[in-house]
Amino acid sequence: MGTRAAKVLYYAEMTTTLLLVEDDTRIRSALRLALADEGYRVTEAATGEQALELIADGTSLPDVVLLDLMLPGIDGLEVCSRIREHGDLPIIMVTARTQSHEVIAGLEAGADDYVTKPVDAGELAARIRALLRRVRGSGGQDLAIEVGDLTVLPGESRVLRAGAEVPLTKTEFRLLYTLAVADGAVVTREQLLERVWDYDYFGDTRLLDVHIRRLRRKVERDPGQPELVVTVRGVGYRVGGSARP
């Protein structure tokens, strides 16, 4: 109980703002109440249009978007892609669907993580905390790491190629950084799920697979023939090329 209270306090200080996009009024209200108890400030949106307006407005950008995929009007996938077009705002999708292709579609659209209904505020808070840890600095070293022709800057959470920034989301950056720190050694799938998403042994491998795909699309010259993020079949991944700290 003590640690929980401390965490609540810690995040309350940072006044993390959540944008809760959910069309069901009752769920929205209950989640708002419970998330407020967890120490978050909650902004609500009942439709995708509303959510996009709030974000475009730009006056009070949320720290994390909680996005229901089933929305009237513009659906959640569309909202997700549009938010991604404008930046790397962390998104957790809240889905009632668990079919593989639906989860994958949501992740492909740019979500950083997902939870399935029924979900309670405690579980959501755990996912939010893990996500914010990746957003708020990688901690540890600030030295640049070179992966092939990429320069990974942990301090700024940025990746450069020949001086130009490669736009990555925080999760994609964290994934690349985790692999880069291993310096060419293999990082297992379980380790990646744990270090990037804070999942235990049983994280959803689809989460990892889709993010690896997304990362490769952004950093590889030929995503079909990856040279920087290399698969080690049956084990995990490692950075290719010459990774030098």
Add this chain to the structure above:
Amino acid sequence: MMSRFPLRARVMAWFSLVSLIVSGALAFATWQLATGYMIDQRERSAVAQAAGNARLVEAALRNDSPALRELLTGLAAGTESAVLLVDDGDWISGGTLVDPRRLPSAFLDMVQRGEFARQRTVLDGVPVLAVGLPVRGQAATYVEVSPMRELDRTFRFLSWTLVLGTLASGLAGALLGRWAAQHALRPLRRFTDTAAKAAGGDLGARLPTTRDPDLESLATAFNDTTERLQHRVARDIRFAGDVSHELRSPLTTMLNAMSVLQRRSADLPAETRQAIELLATDLRRFRRMVDDLLEMSRGDQDTDRSTFELVDLAGLVRAVADQHACASADTLQLTAHPWVLADRRRLERAVTNLLDNATRHGQGLVRLAVLHGADHARIEVDDAGPGVAADDRQHVFERFARGSPAERDPADGGVGLGLALVAEHVRHHDGRAWVEDRPGGGARFVIELPEVTP
């Protein structure tokens, strides 16, 4: 009434019998024709030879040659025959082979009357042919008795050949019958296999379409039945899935409203607090049930294997055990390290559910082991409970298979889907799950998965 013998044996017997009768009849006819012809030929030549010899004897008699006896002896030696001459009722014999009085009396009568006669008989175990010819112009009859050893040997050989041939044909008939039965029963065997598969739960099993008019209606009827059954099962499952799906939204509201209430329960009167606790407990159970049902309906629909990966089974079991209260280090036996292709999350769920089951119904876990089987990887979960009665062993893996509601412990959180999910997830991995007796008492739940080499 059903015959006591299987169809295959009956077909074999009939083929064999028919074949025996046909080949037996043929053999009999062959025997009749061949023996008749050969005896006829032999008799003809014997008569011709005797007629020639009789003319010599006639000449000798006419000249009243004193050398008659020598002639007879000579003839007897030349033809390997016994030669006799009846002259006025006296027997003059050339060669000592045959005592004339041992020839059949009917033959002797005819000879003595001076008529042509021939007779087959057996003397001292030797088949012989006796030919009697009246000697022209003399009151005498010439008799020649020639043995038929050669012919007898031929007959014996022929008879053996025919008997063996008949038997061989009967045997061949039986083999043909067996082949025919097997051939004719092949579609039936396929039918049996398919029906067994369908009975085993694979309602997707279908008989191949056939143009054979004898089988078509059966195949069509079977396929229609399983198809209807499959649809019905799918509809039921979809319904359960839809219901659980619809429950997600209110459940999300309830769970979150409840957490708000619980957080403030310290400020509430004792009765209210108690009521909230009751609600919270049942809400947790409710949630678990909906989760399980959703998992179940997803398992039924989700057939894709894109989430499958190479998994070190011992590592997975260890990870599950680490999270589970009931598994201590001394219950773990992870000596083998088989690899399997698996959806880690589902397999984790299956093992977790078995551990839950051991805790709830098995009075605690005794042993959790990972082993190599014959090309299968095995997980064994042993408990200290009373075991599962043989009649219930299939039943426990069915959905909502548990005691009556009165026996349920509301605090245990079980909703009766745990083992059904185990079966479901293991089937998804092309594996098997079952329960048996643990040596020394208690139940042993076993999961068997196809092992792969990484």
